[in-house]
Amino acid sequence: MSRSGRLLRLIEFLRTRRRPVTAARLADELAVSERTIYRDVAELMAQGVPVEGSAGVGYLLKPGYFLPPLMFAREELEAIMLGLRYVDQRGDDVLRTAAKAAKEKISAVLPPDAAVTLDLPLALPGPSATSFPDNVVELDRLRTAIRAQHRLEIVYADAAGRRSQRVVWPVQIGFMDSARVLAAWCELRGAFRTFRTDRILSVVEGSRYPARRAELIAGLHEHLARSTYEQDADRA
Template identity: 60%
Template sequence: MSRTSRLLTLLQVLRGKSRPVTAAVLARELEVSERTLYRDIAELTALGAPVYGEAGIGYVLRSGLFLPPLMLNADETEAIVLGLRYVDQRGDDVLGKAAADALAKIAAVLTPAAQEALRNPTVMPGPSACAYPENVVPLDVFRQAIREQAKLHLDYADAKQVSSQRLIWPLALGFMNEARVIVAWCELRGAYRTFRTDRILAVSAQGEVYPGRRSDLLRTWRTLMQLDEHGRFTPDKN
């Protein structure tokens, strides 16, 4: 096994470990000496991999972006760049900054060929979306509730300005061409609903976590909407 292949294999092994693993165990899995293992760990760390270790406990790969060179070809690079530029156009300030930061991190570790694909892509995201309506409630409030599975009480006005009070289980934020929406389970309707964020007049947390797993609820919603895990429409072929 080449050194590059061994480093990538070591990275994958660490990614699959939820708890710290000793150098001896890693060396046995990779069929190398502990001395070689220590050198490989040091090289991964120097390349930017978030590998942390402690004597007597072992090594663990913490969360964080690490893309060593050679991992992306030209087509993969362009797909990522297209997606990030689309996010920059249609996302909010938080996502726009995140997209720019992610693109900078990726650019720093690309090979020369991939760098060329980054500078002169063959695909473009098209014109920027129209300006979104103003939100009364910052989107970060919804992001936090989604991540915490927290119930939210909404003061909501529909397209005809008819107000209603809703208690929702927020599942995801959707960025459409003309509006941003929250996908949620609505306790009032007893069904999945989407709410435009610009029509939410006020929001308050209930200090209560909704039951079940968000991933399961979102999967059920996708099935009802005939969407796959990537949000693509999948009509029933029967």
């Protein structure tokens, strides 16, 4: 393996670890000597890669450092392209644009023998989704609230057109075959509910909600294991 390839693998390995990794463990992973690891880590630090630690203690990559991998296994490329094609079918304009940009970035760094997977994939996501109802509220407003972990005061219309006011804690956006839904904790129901985004008539963003989003996601997935997005939206 070339040194540049080894440095990339070293970064990739450190990026997947939350605790310091010893030089001995890194040397075993990359099949090199510990002395080589010391030199490689010193080189990464000299190039500005935020590696913390020292010999005898271990090394850790600071959070937030991002370097797109330049090498993918064929199966990894298939998985990536399947996901990008699914986004192109069901995502909104923001996600479709992002998927196209991601494909272009991946394509730019792939060798020719691997790039063929982008244009001639083995896996397909299935039939194209039907057209989605128009949204009154842009999905980007919902995404912003999810990232900020802010309450949303919404006006929601059910299937019969009856309106209700809710205060919800937005968790995720689901992209179904015929609709998009906001999955959230509903203060009115005291439970998780999903709301079709085309039936959300207005949104007012409020204060930060008193829960960790990771815990809400775990609770939401447990809830959805007992029901479906569509059923939830019908009884929201």
